[in-house]
Amino acid sequence: MIENLLSMAFIVGLMLVAVPPITYLERKVLGHMQQRPGPMVVGFHGVLQPLADAIKLIFKEDIIPKGADRLLFMFAPSFSVFAALLAASVVPIGFIQAVPMKSALLFVMAMSAISIYALILAGYSSNDKYSFLAGMRAAAQVLGYELPLGFAIMAAVILYGSFDFNRIVEWQSQHGWGILYQPVAFLLFLFVMAAEVGRPPFDLPEGESELVGGFHTEYSGMRFAAFFFGEYINIIVLSLVVSLLFLGGWSGPLADKYPVLGVLYHLGKAAFFIFLTFWLRATFPRYRFDQMLSIMWKILLPISILNLFVAAAEALFVG
Amino acid sequence: MREVFFYLFAFLSVAFALVSVTHRNVIKGGLSLLASFIALGAVYFTAGAEFIGIVQVIVYGGAIVVLYLFALMTMDLKSFGKELLRTVSLAAGGAISLFLLFSVLYAGYRFYGGSIPAAVSGAKELALPLFYRFLLPFEVVSVLLLVATVGAVAVGRREE
Numbered sequence: 001m002i003e004n005l006l007s008m009a010f011i012v013g014l015m016l017v018a019v020p021p022i023t024y025l026e027r028k029v030l031g032h033m034q035q036r037p038g039p040m041v042v043g044f045h046g047v048l049q050p051l052a053d054a055i056k057l058i059f060k061e062d063i064i065p066k067g068a069d070r071l072l073f074m075f076a077p078s079f080s081v082f083a084a085l086l087a088a089s090v091v092p093i094g095f096i097q098a099v100p101m102k103s104a105l106l107f108v109m110a111m112s113a114i115s116i117y118a119l120i121l122a123g124y125s126s127n128d129k130y131s132f133l134a135g136m137r138a139a140a141q142v143l144g145y146e147l148p149l150g151f152a153i154m155a156a157v158i159l160y161g162s163f164d165f166n167r168i169v170e171w172q173s174q175h176g177w178g179i180l181y182q183p184v185a186f187l188l189f190l191f192v193m194a195a196e197v198g199r200p201p202f203d204l205p206e207g208e209s210e211l212v213g214g215f216h217t218e219y220s221g222m223r224f225a226a227f228f229f230g231e232y233i234n235i236i237v238l239s240l241v242v243s244l245l246f247l248g249g250w251s252g253p254l255a256d257k258y259p260v261l262g263v264l265y266h267l268g269k270a271a272f273f274i275f276l277t278f279w280l281r282a283t284f285p286r287y288r289f290d291q292m293l294s295i296m297w298k299i300l301l302p303i304s305i306l307n308l309f310v311a312a313a314e315a316l317f318v319g
Numbered sequence: 320m321r322e323v324f325f326y327l328f329a330f331l332s333v334a335f336a337l338v339s340v341t342h343r344n345v346i347k348g349g350l351s352l353l354a355s356f357i358a359l360g361a362v363y364f365t366a367g368a369e370f371i372g373i374v375q376v377i378v379y380g381g382a383i384v385v386l387y388l389f390a391l392m393t394m395d396l397k398s399f400g401k402e403l404l405r406t407v408s409l410a411a412g413g414a415i416s417l418f419l420l421f422s423v424l425y426a427g428y429r430f431y432g433g434s435i436p437a438a439v440s441g442a443k444e445l446a447l448p449l450f451y452r453f454l455l456p457f458e459v460v461s462v463l464l465l466v467a468t469v470g471a472v473a474v475g476r477r478e479e
Contacts, residue, residue, distance in 0.1 A: 072347075072350075101369065102369060102370075102441055103369055103370050103373050103441070103442070106370070106373045106374070106377065107373050109377060109381075110360075110373050110376040110377045110380065110381065113376070113377055113380060113381030113382075114353075114357070114376065114380045114381060116381075116385070117350075117353065117380075117385075120385070120388060121350070124346055124392070132392070135392065136389060136392050136393065139385050139386075139388055139389035139392070140389060142381065142385050143382065143385055143386060143389065146381055146382060163370075163442065
């Protein structure tokens with residue numbers, strides 16, 4: 001019981017504390033990839049920038065636009081953080097797992113599926129046509145990526161024979177990393193993950209160039225920040241999940257003897273995927289809406305269904 | 320403790336379902352439908368059916384209500400006039416609802432007093448009857464759904 005509470009505090013603390021440094025790193029990485037220094041003014045090489053941002057956001061006027069649906073408008077940002085933290089609660093980091101659950105993988109999927117309602121609600125309640133369009137885009141996007149994502153995960157689940165992360169990692173420590181067996185599912189997951197967290201090249205609900213700020217156009221201050229907390233926590237959670245599913249999670253040399261080492265391995269693997277989202281953002285322009293939908297429905301969906309047969313064959317032979 | 324949460328979420332589910340059919344704003348109706356489905360998922364959790372509870376949230380929360388909301392948001396809702404209650408439709412709907420109510424009550428009565436095992440369902444417990452014992456009805460239902468999908472495409476398609 002005490003162990004569970006400690007793990008819960010650790011995971012919630014980690015998720016909330018990790019977000020500001022990640023935003024700093026993102027801006028730094030983006031800057032250097034685009035041959036500019038990134039934030040430089042506040043502190044050494046701008047390391048105190050997140051703190052400055054936090055102070056600014058906290059003291060900003062909190063505006064609720066006239067004609068907005070007050071209740072839903074206030075509810076949407078908190079829902080975004082709430083759903084992301086719920087998803088984080090079942091993901092084990094090394095030996096630390098806040099809520100042990102047999103169907104943990106499915107639970108993560110369910111929570112990230114409903115986290116999209118934060119965007120839809122924000123778009124609907126803002127009483128702004130740009131936000132409204134962004135909300136509709138978010139709804140269409142979730143319908144597009146949900147199926148390829150589900151099938152990519154199902155391929156992995158068929159192979160491992162379990163929804164439980166502990167069993168999945170165990171399987172991989174016996175037979176080798178999942179990416180060796182299911183490279184297609186791995187790539188599908190990475191591709192769709194960008195759409196799931198609403199990051200470039202699939203950040204259509206934000207779409208600064210055509211929708212002002214998309215769903216968060218009307219938000220200010222901490223409510224605005226809450227959306228980013230939700231988004232970044234989702235990125236962390238899905239990066240942890242992808243390294244659990246395909247890169248062996250916390251397994252690695254000496255991880256059996258020293259569980260702390262396992263935690264570090266896992267966080268390290270996840271850090272690579274977080275870096276990958278920055279990299280994607282610096283590299284690719286945003287897809288057009290119809291392009292996104294046809295990629296999801298016409299290309300990724302058939303590939304992911306065919307991939308299920310591969311996974312079934314592998315499960316027969318490797319077992 | 321489990322009973323407390325069971326009744327809490329059951330109450331929430333019914334209350335949100337009521338809001339969803341009575342609210343004047345359809346988008347909010349759709350949202351309360353979502354809340355009702357999620358509360359129902361939580362009810363499954365309290366009954367030890369973790370897998371079904373999660374699938375409930377994924378299928379209804381992640382797909383069906385999004386589809387509803389997307390369709391509602393694309394429609395011009397102000398163009399709809401006020402629908403008047405007609406006696407025939409009221410009577411037909413009432414009869415169907417009464418029948419459903421009785422079947423639910425009858426089913427509840429038959430299972431009354433049964434104790435809930437600690438964990439009733441994982442994926443396996445659901446899949447075994449579905450894909451072995453009741454395979455034929457399951458396949459028939461999926462063909463029926465396919466027919467409905469093809470029919471919807473055929474009706475919705477414009478003549479070229």
